[in-house]
Amino acid sequence: MNRRWVSYPYLIWMIIFIVIPSFLILFYAFTARDGQGIRFTLDNFYKFCEPIYISVLLKSLGLALFSTFVCLVVGYPVAMILASKQFSKSATLSMLFIIPMWMNFLLRTYSWLTLLEKNGIINSVLSFFNLPKIDILYTDAAVVLGMVYNFLPFMILPIYTVLMKIDGKLVEAAQDLGGNSMTVFRRITLPLSIPGVMSGITMVFMPAVTTFVISKLLGGGQYTLIGNFIERQFIQLSDWNFGSAISMIMMIFILISIWIMSKFDEDKGGGAALW
């Protein structure tokens, strides 16, 4: 019985559309085109080391990390409430966190403009109650808000899934052994949910650090994150070599963070129950 050949069309497809493009990025990143033609160079990487680029990189990482942190702090309780006894019977409730994703995310993000504007809806409500207005549109705060808004479900769902799988008897056993609810959470629920937290962090951090849409819509036209940089190199400036180099650096960052996360997951995932 040999049915392995049925996957060959897929393998050929992936070689053409994934492997070759990846090598093209590599090729462009290490070359430059000048009068004489194409030559090998590291200039694209040297260029990236200039302070303006490094500061953009650091800003992107910082904002993504902060948004991930906010998602975790806001999302973990949501997942816990959804998985708790009082609510676990209604699968509909957890569906409520998926449904928004069916509306085009550009439109949903764009909608925040209407809400956040100087004379927008939120400020109208605030001024109705004689409260001070907020003016965060086109600032870091608006970008973070956009990221949290877009990626919060990616944090809630994996944690919720893991929490649902925890055997209720474990919690009962811990209570039986004299643990109060704080201890049970700290010693049982939290350690067992670490795999969900880890995949939640990865799923929020990755798109957050590479986005160029949220920053452009809510941060304004001049707002620059690393994603906007890459976009500009390819769409407006046509400097593919530099763009490829930044993409490559981005890819390496992401792969390293995935690797760290999976390491963490393995170590703690297996050993968590032993704490």
Add this chain to the structure above:
Amino acid sequence: MNGSQPIILLKEIRKNFGQTEVLNNINLYVLKNEFVTLLGPSGCGKTTTLRIIGGFETPDSGDVFFEGNRINNVPPYQRKVNTVFQKYALFPHMNVYDNIAFGLKIKKMDKAVISKKVDEMLEMVNLQGFQKRSVESLSGGQQQRVAIARALVNQPEVLLLDEPLGALDLKLRKEMQLELKNIHKRTGITFVYVTHDQEEALTMSDTIVVMNRGKIQQIGTPQMIYNEPKNAFVADFIGESNIIKGKMLKDYSVEFAGHVFECLDKGFELNEDIDVVVRPEDIKLVNVENAMISGEVKSVTFKGVHFEMLVEGQGVTWTLHNTEMAQVGTAIGMSLNPNDIHIMKRTGSV
């Protein structure tokens, strides 16, 4: 070969999975109407042998014959052989009727004929009225019966059974053993049965093939295998036994445990090193004075029908089964009849 042609014949079959040798020169024939059991520990190659007969594996070398025709390259769906799989492999998206009718529908049989045959089969396995039930709602024993019916309805020449009772509890397993034996008698179909349970093999089979590490160790009737194990592996695997190193002094005379015994074996070289097999139930308890061997009782365990005693004497730990019981710490005497001493050629490692 009793004059009749074997229905299945395996000749010098070899099979490797990567670096691992799974079958090493398997030669075996199965006669029509026979109930043959392939017996051995897991990883001994018994399932692979069955899968080669079924057509799910092809041997690296050697030939498979079916009624005299070489069938090495005949695909499973063209063989007149059907299989009852481990854990049944019923199709969960079909009900009982559709599972059993699967093979008949492929043969494009008339609907009325199919329906009649399925009903007959369900009657045979005692599942009348189960046609419309989903297979997932059945108990393990019932699923087992459906799997047997699904295979038998195609009227195969040979039925292959791969540890079919492995997933059932003890009581149900005993019941199904009898039922399978009945089906075998009634249908007259040749059965090739794979199991690692020696008791099951002894109860059901006409012929037992004991396998270990890809080699056939012994072929014979249940009595032969039990009473005349060919080597230490067979002796140890079939029932419990004491295996003692000894020396064949001459024909009908063997020395072991510091004593010379009379025996029924001959044809060994003078002073050849051999292994002696003694079944625990064959050792008789006697007074210490008239004993061939004496020893001290180290432990006694009640086993239901008999007591199992471990006795240390003459540098050997003996396992005894007896309905009488001796106190721990006391000295006892043991004696052996010549026909309870089985001599085996030394095979090196067991």
Add this chain to the structure above:
Amino acid sequence: MVKKIIMKSYLGLILLFMYLPIVVLIVFSFNKSKSRGNWSGFTLKWYRELFTNSQIMDSLYNTLMLALISSIVAVIIGTFAAIGIHNMKKFKKSVVMNLTYLPVLNPDIVTGVSLMIMFVFIGSLIGLKLGFLTMLLAHITFNIPYVILSVLPKLKQMNKHMYEAALDLGATSMYALRKVILPEIMPGIISGFLMAFTLSIDDFVISYFTSGSGVANLSITIYSMARTGVKPTINALSTLMFVSVLLLLILINIRSSREEKKKRQYDA
């Protein structure tokens, strides 16, 4: 009791945060005034205008065609791929699985630009221009792994002798595939298809880099409008799409719960 009130109000607050923009969007699709933020009376004119706006209708058509074709092709290639991968030996399997995870884990923007480079590179050799076809190829590429990842678990759950049992009963490989394996893994194929379809409809980043001038899906159209102000017609269209998906979901839910009930009654 207090605990439950706190829990409920926290959940309510988060849901408000999630749905506020959507509600605003839907409400303003009925707004008379064109400018966002100023409510000036109820109207249905945007919904009427929607069907005569060729830019929006074209991009809607592109979006739906892309999603439909790419998810069907991805399901075919991906299902066979999953069957093949399932039967691979350990080492080869892990190599192929890593390749499969790559587009899932890679940032969209990197996948997008790398495909763009390749299409331009190859295009210059064979005269292929960025457009609908390149977008379609890109969508198929990022859809296949999701199909594989939802079909593989179903194959693993399947009794490994199921396929052999069918052959044993006289089925040819094709017949066994059709009658035994496919029905068995169908739930995985369907969820893979739905996931691929949804991802394709919602994709912006990869489409943005692999489409050419003049060809746009809805996301690209919205993005280009964002500079000058999104028209309420887009709001109207999104409202229609959102509501129809919602209705579809409710319908499926009702049907499957009814079937469940029926099945349980029968087995009992």
